[in-house]
Structure formats: C-alpha cells, structure tokens
C-alpha cells in the first residue's frame with residue numbers, strides 16, 4: 001500500500017497512500033471553499049475543539065476552520081510574515097500566534113493553501129472549548145466581517161466530571177440559540193434525523209480512528225501518534241466528521257495500519273519507513289508547524305516514535321469510549337465538546353498522560369511547550385513532574401511555537417532531545433535517575 | 438470622636454496592602470472559633486455567598502513587587518504572566534495556610550489551569566473553578582449560573598457545617614449593595630475632583646476591601662470620603678485619563694503613582710472590578726441566587742474576560758466611561774502575556790479611534806521596577822493631549 005516516490009535529484013517525501021488520499025480530500029475541500037460563493041454555498045467559520053461539523057452540514061454550510069488555515073500557513077512557511085503583519089497592525093507580540101497568523105493572512109488577501117482566496121464567512125460559529133482565546137479570536141473576526149456570530153459556551157470540566165447542569169446548559173444553547181440562528185443564516189430547516197444520520201457516520205469513523213491510534217500499543221508501533229497523528233486526525237477534526245469520505249478514509253487507513261502490523265513495520269516517515277524503534281514516547285502539547293519536517297526528523301533519526309499524544313485529542317477524545325451517539329443527538333454534541341483534551345482539568349490531563357505512559361509502554365514523556373498557547377502551556381511543568389513521579393519514567397521539556405518561526409530554535413531543540421534520549425537510555429539500563437532534562 | 442485623616446486611613450490601607458501574610462484576615466479568623474476564610478482570584482465571584490455562610494472572602498491578587506518568588510518560577514515558563522507564579526508562591530510558602538478554600542474564577546486559561554494545579558498541590562483544601570455564563574438569556578446562561586451558585590452554596594454549607602438560608606443571603610446582598618454604593622461614590626468623587634482623591638489612595642482604599650470584612654470596608658470608604666472631601670489639596674493642570682487592562686494581575690503601586698507624577702489624573706479604571714462588578718443594587722427580596730444571577734446577566738461590568746454578544750456594543754463601555762468622567766484619553770496598561778487584555782486591546786482601540794479618543798498602551802508586570810519609560814510615555818501623552826486641546 002505504501003507509495004515510495006522515485007528518487008529525483010531533490011529527495012522526494014515519502015507518503016502513505018492514506019496521506020495522498022487525505023491530500024486529495026483537503027484539496028477538494030479548499031476548492032469547495034474557494035468556489036463557495038460562485039456555487040451559492042454559504043460558509044461557516046468555526047474551531048477544531050468544539051467543531052460541530054454534523055450540525056453545520058445539516059444546514060448545507062461549508063465548514064472553514066481558521067486554525068487549520070493557520071497550520072497550512074505554518075507548513076507553507078507563510079505564517080511568520082502573517083504574524084508580523086498582525087503585529088504591525090497593533091497586535092501584541094505576547095498573544096496566541098494562531099490568531100495573528102489568521103489575522104495577518106486576512107490582511108494579505110486571505111489566500112488559501114490552493115492559491116485561491118478563501119471566502120468571507122456568512123456566519124461565525126463561535127463554538128469553542130478548552131481555550132478562552134477562541135472567544136477573542138472570533139470577536140476579532142466579527143469586527144472584520146461584521147457577520148452573524150453564534151456563540152456556544154462549553155463549561156470547563158474542572159472537577160473531572162460532566163454534570164447534568166453542564167449538559168442542560170449546552171443543549172439549551174443549541175436548541176434556543178444556535179440552531180434557530182443557523183436556520184436563519186442558511187435558510188435551511190433543521191432536521192434532527194439528518195443530524196442523527198451524520199452522527200451515526202461519525203461514530204463509524206471514530207471507531208476506526210481509535211483502532212488506528214491504539215495500534216501504537218504494538219511493538220514496533222506501526223504509527224507515529226504525534227507527527228503522523230496529525231495526519232490521522234485531520235479529516236475527523238476538520239470538515240469531514242460525519243461524512244462518507246471520513247468513513248472510507250479511516251477504513252483505508254486502518255487496513256494500511258493492519259498491513260504494517262502484520263509485516264512488523266514501524267511508521268512511515270518523510271524519509272521512508274522508520275527502521276528501528278528505539279524509544280517510545282508520549283508527547284504532550286501541540287507541535288511546531290513552521291519546521292515540522294525538521295522537528296519530526298529529530299525524532300525518527302534517533303529511532304524515537306511517539307506512541308501517544310495529547311494533541312491528537314484536541315478535536316475530540318475518543319479513546320476512553322466516547323462516540324457520537326445518534327440516539328441523543330444534542331446531548332452527544334455537548335459531551336463531545338466537554339470531553340476535548342484542553343477542556344479537561346489539569347488532574348485529568350495528568351491521569352490521561354500517565355495512562356498513556358503505562359498502556360503504551362512508553363519510555364518517557366516529552367512536553368513541547370508552545371510559547372503562545374496558555375491553554376496548553378500553563379501548568380505543564382507541574383504535569384511533567386507529576387507524570388514523572390507516578391510513572392518513574394523520565395520526562396523532558398522543550399519550548400517552541402506553533403506557527404511563529406521566531407520561536408523555533410533547531411539547535412536548542414536538538415540538543416535537548418539528544419540529551420533526553422541519552423537519559424532514557426540510561427534509565428532503561430538502570431543507571432540513571434529520573435530527573436527532567 | 439475625631440474622624441481619621443486621609444493620611445491615617447491610607448496608612449492603614451497601605452499596611453494591609455503590604456502585608457503578604459494577610460495578618461488582618463488571620464486575626465479575623467482567630468477572633469472566634471469556627472471562622473473560615475475563602476480566598477478568591479480575579480475577576481469576579483459572588484462574595485455574597487461566602488459572606489452569607491459566615492465566612493470571610495479574601496482577595497488573592499498575586500504577590501506584588503515585594504514578594505520574592507522562589508518556588509513559583511519552577512511552575513511556569515517565562516512566557517506566562519506573573520500572577521499565577523506569585524500566587525503559587527503565596528501557597529507554597531505557607532502564607533495562605535489559614536485559608537479554608539480557594540476560588541479560581543473563569544477569566545482565562547491561566548487561572549483556569551491554576552485551579553487544577555491547586556487541587557494537585559493542596560489536595561486537602563477546598564478549591565473550585567468558578568464558572569460563569571458567557572450567554573445572557575435568563576433561561577439559558579441564567580439558569581446555568583444559578584445552578585453553579587447553588588452548588589457553591591451547598592459546598593460552603595458543608596465547610597461551615599450549617600445551612601445558608603435565603604435570609605442570610607439577603608442580608609449579605611444588602612451588605613455588598615451598600616459597599617458597592619460607597620465604592621461608586623468614591624469613584625464618582627475621584628472623577629469629579631481627582632486632585633482630592635489621588636489614584637494611589639483610591640487604589641489602596643479599594644484594595645483594603647480584598648482583606649477586610651465588607652462592613653468594615655464600607656465604613657473605611659465612608660471615612661475616607663469624608664476626609665478626602667475636606668482635605669485641602671491643590672488642583673494641578675493634569676490630564677484626565679482612564680486606565681484599562683488591569684483587571685487581573687495588579688500593577689505595582691509605583692506605576693499608579695508614576696502616572697500621576699507624569700501629569701495624569703486617573704478618573705476611572707478597571708482595577709479590582711469585583712468591587713463594582715454589579716452595577717446596580719441587587720434586590721433583597723425573592724430568590725437571592727436568582728437575583729444575583731439577574732444582576733450578573735443584565736447589570737454587570739464589561740471586561741475582556743466576558744463575551745460581548747453585540748458587535749455594536751463592543752468597547753462602548755469605555756467610550757461611555759470617557760464621556761461620563763470627562764476623560765481626555767485612555768491608557769491601556771496590561772500585564773505582559775495576558776491574552777484576554779492584549780487580544781481585546783486592538784478592538785477597544787478601534788472603537789476609541791472612531792470616537793476620536795486618544796490613547797496609549799504599555800505592558801507591565803506586578804513586579805516591574807523600572808518606571809522611567811512609563812513615566813516618559815505617559816508624560817508625552819499628556820503633553821500631546823494638552824497641545825490638541827489648546828489647538
């Protein structure tokens with residue numbers, strides 16, 4: 001199933017067939033967005049954590065995700081200039097760079113990854129969870145687009161549980177505010193059976209996603225659950241959850257993973273299949289996108305594979321049993337939002353990472369702390385010490401940024417990683433102490 | 438009985454402000470067996486419920502510029518604001534060891550995450566993330582908030598070992614209504630005669646309300662108002678400004694003094710918003726939690742931590758404050774790395790631009806030492822305002 005592109009003078013990047021399939025899906029989606037106005041389609045902008053894609057589809061709206069656009073800008077090395085553009089316009093150097101990348105991109109014509117202009121949204125669906133910055137972000141976009149803005153608040157799971165008050169609050173918001181406004185904007189009447197159908201499809205793809213993510217329990221792991229994980233979660237976190245495309249994609253990916261397990265193969269990296277699995281890591285925190293390949297390479301070159309990551313749960317946490325439930329359509333949307341990783345309390349995050357360390361038989365925890373993301377970063381040093389204490393495995397801390405290249409220092413990160421791998425090695429051979437790198 | 442002078446009152450407030458061991462609150466607690474103290478962070482919690490349970494609400498606003506942060510830095514990266522690390526320092530160093538509970542209001546991701554850290558670090562002490570609605574429909578956000586408050590009331594009953602009755606709540610609401618009236622009077626007097634109420638004094642007098650029982654604080658403000666009215670203070674040719682962005686991490690006292698020294702009269706600010714969060718009296722009849730909820734939904738301050746559902750209303754609170762107080766400009770002073778304040782800032786500035794109101798902006802940390810740049814910036818600002826108004 002693997003496609004290794006033939007060697008050319010410039011080394012080509014190796015991609016799984018699933019990655020190529022995903023690329024096609026994304027390209028089609030960006031084209032749909034670019035042509036939305038021409039085709040008479042309306043566009044809803046919304047967020048990955050709290051993405052109500054099934055509901056959006058009920059109103060024939062096209063889902064546009066500014067975060068994904070920021071990632072694309074990061075990967076294409078455009079985000080640096082966008083961030084600076086936003087700073088020139090008066091945004092502080094201290095705040096979330098996703099927001100600034102998005103605002104800078106708008107200022108520079110809002111050109112999407114396919115080189116075509118992204119449409120102005122018809123509605124901002126301010127459904128967010130796990131981060132206050134989202135609220136400010138869409139207030140900023142609303143100022144720009146002056147369009148209808150629909151708000152859905154997700155309470156924080158501070159005490160480690162979902163209470164009936166939380167669910168009732170969210171369902172009421174959906175019924176009394178979100179849905180009527182979406183009907184008004186789209187001109188499409190809400191049909192709960194249509195929603196149920198999409199939710200049913202979501203759950204099918206979610207089953208396969210969980211299978212894929214948990215395949216990392218194998219040794220060697222057939223996937224990388226952080227760098228590769230970003231590709232794996234792409235469709236389900238984005239505009240495809242609830243679609244047949246997502247079902248097909250995850251089924252296809254699952255087969256691919258099964259074949260790798262059967263062949264005893266490790267993950268596919270941009271330089272081809274990873275040879276030797278030397279270190280199994282759990283990673284907490286988002287990646288850096290401006291130097292994504294370089295960053296990944298620092299891992300696979302050393303034989304480090306990420307077997308579980310918290311970032312692959314920012315758009316939904318499915319591995320503890322949650323599935324979208326067509327029989328409780330609005331409640332399930334609420335539960336989905338509530339369960340997103342960054343909406344979980346710090347003690348819950350510690351439990352989750354500790355669980356990953358044990359279940360996936362990891363050698364250590366690595367935290368990639370993102371300079372501009374308070375939601376993830378505030379508290380990570382305590383998380384690190386706590387997981388280390390509970391598992392007896394070494395942890396390390398590196399600092400980068402999502403899309404601001406000024407905060408990616410390759411030399412520093414590499415040094416830190418190298419000494420960390422040495423520490424893992426020592427710890428494994430019983431000679432080292434479990435101290436943080 | 439002679440009334441105390443402003444100097445005496447301010448000296449008392451300054452001593453309370455500087456006391457990082459919270460002696461006054463400790464003494465209050467020790468004065469009678471069974472008394473409890475509940476700490477809270479910015480920006481807002483309904484202190485009425487704590488008071489109704491017979492407890493002392495204690496505002497914990499970080500460590501200021503006097504606290505040496507030894508442990509706190511080990512918990513936070515350099516790119517996170519300072520208040521959580523100094524708050525941790527207060528906790529780890531035992532300065533909050535007499536507190537029976539800690540509340541972390543819904544203001545931003547940093548304080549939100551600190552709520553979980555506190556649970557892990559001080560597992561034997563009651564702590565709660567206090568969520569509030571960001572939607573303002575009675576049956577939606579209102580109902581959610583009433584239920585959250587009911588849960589809180591229930592928690593406090595457990596700690597107090599007694600029921601918190603509706604009458605208790607009505608009495609406490611009345612006490613805080615009165616306090617808010619005095620706070621508003623103080624703000625009104627300052628807006629009217631800022632030379633009579635220097636910004637640093639107003640700050641210290643209000644700040645005393647973070648540690649004193651509400652009744653005592655109300656009395657203190659009353660005394661200050663009486664003393665400030667009769668004080669003979671020269672009126673300077675200062676510019677009238679509004680300070681905004683200081684709703685959480687506190688600026689050093691020196692910063693507030695520096696602004697005045699560089700020619701500003703502060704006629705309004707968003708410091709310790711909790712003291713005037715509810716902008717009208719809360720009714721003292723009917724369902725008290727419903728009343729508190731209604732006040733929160735329909736009569737409360739605007740700040741960056743709150744969603745503004747109406748685009749046309751965004752930032753208008755600032756324009757109105759400018760008109761109300763006759764301010765000539767706005768100073769955006771925000772803590773470094775404060776996402777809510779700094780992300781809100783450009784939107785507010787755009788509103789001011791449209792309204793033709795001049796502004797400047799800078800950042801600070803609670804322990805900023807260097808005031809010279811701020812003084813220069815504020816001085817240039819006031820000079821230019823004077824030039825414009827003379828032109």
Ligand code: SF4
Nearest residue numbers: 096131133373374375
């Ligand atoms: S602060 Fe973090 S979670 Fe929030 S929008 Fe920015 S990157 Fe996303």
Ligand code: SF4
Nearest residue numbers: 518545547685686775
């Ligand atoms: S200063 Fe700002 S970022 Fe820091 S805790 Fe307060 S509101 Fe949050």
